[in-house]
Amino acid sequence: MIRLEQVSKTFPGAARPAVDRLDLEVPAGKTCVLIGPSGCGKTTTMRIVNRLIEPDAGRIVVGGEDVTRADPVQLRRRIGYVIQQVGLFPHMTIAQNVATVPQLLGWPAERIKPRVAEMLTLVGLEPAQFLDRHPRHLSGGQRQRVGVARALAADPPVMLMDEPFGAVDPIVRANLQAEFGAILRQLAKTVIFVTHDIDEAIRMGDLVAIMKDGRLVQCAPPEQLLSAPANAFVADFVGADRALKRLALASAGDIAAPGEAPAGAPTVAAATSLRDVLSILLAAGADAAWVAGSGVVTMAAIRTRAALKV
Amino acid sequence: MLRDMIAWAAAHGHDLEQAAGRHLSLSLTALGAAILLALPLALALVRRPSLAGSAIGAVNVLRTIPSLALLVAMLPLLGTGFVPAAVALTLYGLPAILLNTYTALREVDPDIVEAGLGQGMTERQLMRRIKLPLALPVIFAGIRTAAVQIVSAATLAAFIGGGGLGELITAGMGTLDMPQLVLGGLAVAALAVATEIGFALAERGVRRTVGSAA
Ligand SMILES: Nc1ncnc2c1ncn2[C@@H]1O[C@H](COP(=O)(O)OP(=O)(O)OP(=O)(O)O)[C@@H](O)[C@H]1O
Numbered sequence: 001m002i003r004l005e006q007v008s009k010t011f012p013g014a015a016r017p018a019v020d021r022l023d024l025e026v027p028a029g030k031t032c033v034l035i036g037p038s039g040c041g042k043t044t045t046m047r048i049v050n051r052l053i054e055p056d057a058g059r060i061v062v063g064g065e066d067v068t069r070a071d072p073v074q075l076r077r078r079i080g081y082v083i084q085q086v087g088l089f090p091h092m093t094i095a096q097n098v099a100t101v102p103q104l105l106g107w108p109a110e111r112i113k114p115r116v117a118e119m120l121t122l123v124g125l126e127p128a129q130f131l132d133r134h135p136r137h138l139s140g141g142q143r144q145r146v147g148v149a150r151a152l153a154a155d156p157p158v159m160l161m162d163e164p165f166g167a168v169d170p171i172v173r174a175n176l177q178a179e180f181g182a183i184l185r186q187l188a189k190t191v192i193f194v195t196h197d198i199d200e201a202i203r204m205g206d207l208v209a210i211m212k213d214g215r216l217v218q219c220a221p222p223e224q225l226l227s228a229p230a231n232a233f234v235a236d237f238v239g240a241d242r243a244l245k246r247l248a249l250a251s252a253g254d255i256a257a258p259g260e261a262p263a264g265a266p267t268v269a270a271a272t273s274l275r276d277v278l279s280i281l282l283a284a285g286a287d288a289a290w291v292a293g294s295g296v297v298t299m300a301a302i303r304t305r306a307a308l309k310v
Numbered sequence: 311m312l313r314d315m316i317a318w319a320a321a322h323g324h325d326l327e328q329a330a331g332r333h334l335s336l337s338l339t340a341l342g343a344a345i346l347l348a349l350p351l352a353l354a355l356v357r358r359p360s361l362a363g364s365a366i367g368a369v370n371v372l373r374t375i376p377s378l379a380l381l382v383a384m385l386p387l388l389g390t391g392f393v394p395a396a397v398a399l400t401l402y403g404l405p406a407i408l409l410n411t412y413t414a415l416r417e418v419d420p421d422i423v424e425a426g427l428g429q430g431m432t433e434r435q436l437m438r439r440i441k442l443p444l445a446l447p448v449i450f451a452g453i454r455t456a457a458v459q460i461v462s463a464a465t466l467a468a469f470i471g472g473g474g475l476g477e478l479i480t481a482g483m484g485t486l487d488m489p490q491l492v493l494g495g496l497a498v499a500a501l502a503v504a505t506e507i508g509f510a511l512a513e514r515g516v517r518r519t520v521g522s523a524a
């Protein structure tokens with residue numbers, strides 16, 4: 001669990017606070033995505049959690065313990081940190097990079113070695129092939145994977161990830177999102193994840209927190225954010241296509257009902273997202289589609305789903 | 311001429327050897343002392359930015375003083391001989407090492423520093439494991455510059471009785487002994503070039519093992 005209570009930070013000489021009376025709670029095992037315009041205070045918020053920045057006011061609680069006055073070095077070894085620019089150590093091999101925190105914690109070598117291999121495998125890198133390479137011999141996507149492996153190596157209960165997929169192309173990005181979403185859930189990590197990309201936020205977040213000028217505007221599950229944006233800023237931020245985004249969160253199987261579709265209606269798989277079903281119906285000029293094995297989805301049902309308040 | 315020089319070298323082989331040996335020990339002493347002074351000083355300045363500005367300013371002034379002036383300035387303080395010459399040469403070589411070390415440590419990529427601190431390294435661990443290794447090639451380049459400067463300037467140590475190959479030159483000048491004079495000059499030049507090449511090769515080795523920040 002991570003909780004921020006009324007946390008504020010004004011940098012010396014700045015006209016307004018970078019973070020302004022921020023309250024945020026991330027339940028244990030959940031991922032909270034921080035999103036907002038550039039300069040709204042996302043990175044500053046993260047760096048306050050691991051005390052790379054000292055807040056002017058407020059309290060930070062990690063795993064039930066008030067860490068506002070804890071020893072920052074010990075605290076950081078318990079918090080996995082993936083920085084915006086990856087920041088691998090260029091003079092060290094991949095193995096040495098991933099071993100950083102276990103080594104700082106004084107693990108014996110015979111425990112570190114298998115752990116490093118395990119982490120590389122977890123993030124989809126063949127250990128034998130990568131252990132002894134240097135970061136400059138890796139692609140951008142591979143470096144991001146190593147950055148995540150390094151942050152996970154000592155099995156910290158809490159992870160801070162600052163735009164971990166910022167530097168890769170959309171296809172690699174989608175793969176990383178799917179893979180790491182699954183990994184983080186499987187390992188039950190409590191995560192604060194920063195992004196610029198609302199689609200990424202909706203895909204990765206159990207909660208999405210929208211920030212503006214250092215303040216929290218709305219923090220809610222993705223479904224709710226899309227169906228009930230708190231104000232015009234949030235509505236604008238999530239986009240004019242927020243109804244479509246909500247449909248993308250559900251699949252045909254979720255709302256399929258017994259019934260009949262007219263002759264010539266298209267057939268879709270149960271796993272097809274409702275957004276794709278809508279597109280298929282529009283293209284076919286049909287009002288309903290067969291869902292393989294579980295009935296039909298009608299245009300009316302899709303419309304209801306898109307407008308549903310959560 | 312060439313024959314005269316060979317003849318001189320054959321007759322005075324012992325003198326030549328001794329002068330070269332003295333030149334080398336003087337240079338090595340000064341270089342060693344300059345490294346031992348510059349590295350901790352640079353580390354201290356990186357940790358105390360408030361002092362760094364004026365200290366770097368002072369070092370820059372030191373850098374503009376000609377080597378001969380530094381050597382002669384030792385006369386009233388330390389007299390003549392090996393020690394004052396070594397002290398002057400140490401001061402002469404110091405700025406290159408100090409400035410390179412200071413700059414290289416300051417300019418380590420802030421993202422990499424952030425990553426190190428963020429993983430829970432102490433300032434000490436960050437310095438030993440990250441900053442120093444990454445700064446090493448530039449520090450080494452500073453040492454190379456200082457080494458070449460010192461080997462060349464050590465020629466002038468003869469003026470304050472510090473010995474070295476400069477002695478052949480001054481003595482040759484006094485007696486207008488051309489072969490001795492030229493041989494002394496050539497020996498100094500050869501030593502400086504050998505220093506440069508030797509350090510350049512070593513530096514390439516350092517760069518290869520440390521790897522460049524990509
Ligand atoms: N160390 C610092 N010193 C002074 N000002 C800072 C510092 N770090 C951040 N700021 C300022 O605080 C504000 C918030 O910065 P922050 O890095 O948290 O934004 P961000 O939301 O992460 O932006 P981005 O999406 O571009 O990464 C900005 O106005 C920035 O200029």
Ligand SMILES: [Mg+2]
Nearest residue numbers: 042043044084
């Ligand atoms: Mg940022």
